[in-house]
Amino acid sequence: MNRAQTEQAYARKSRIVGLAIAATVVVWYLGTTLVAGMGGQARFVFLIDLAALAAFVWIFVNIWRLLQLRRALNSEELR
Structure with missing residues (x-):
């Protein structure tokens, strides 16, 4: 994978994360x-919270990977 392809992959992953x-x-x-407004049970709100947390x-995790990739690209640029 050359530098241009790596930069494109970095940009694509950044857009996906955003x-x-x-x-x-x-x-x-x-x-x-909506669940609270419709009088739904608290367990459904908790389920939505857990999904958001996941x-x-x-x-x-993906931001960490992007930072690692950016560091690798910058260190390669300095050589």
Whole structure:
């Protein structure tokens, strides 16, 4: 994989992570608001919270991988 392909992969992964952050926040907010507004049980709100937490763990892992990739690209650039 050459540098241009790595940069494209980095940009694609960054967009996916950004979309995942936005989608997680919107779905979490709407889900908890709608369930609570409709008089739903607390276990459904808790389930939505757990799903959002799992999504954020996935997001943080991918941000860590992106940071590692950026570090590798920058160190390669200095050589």
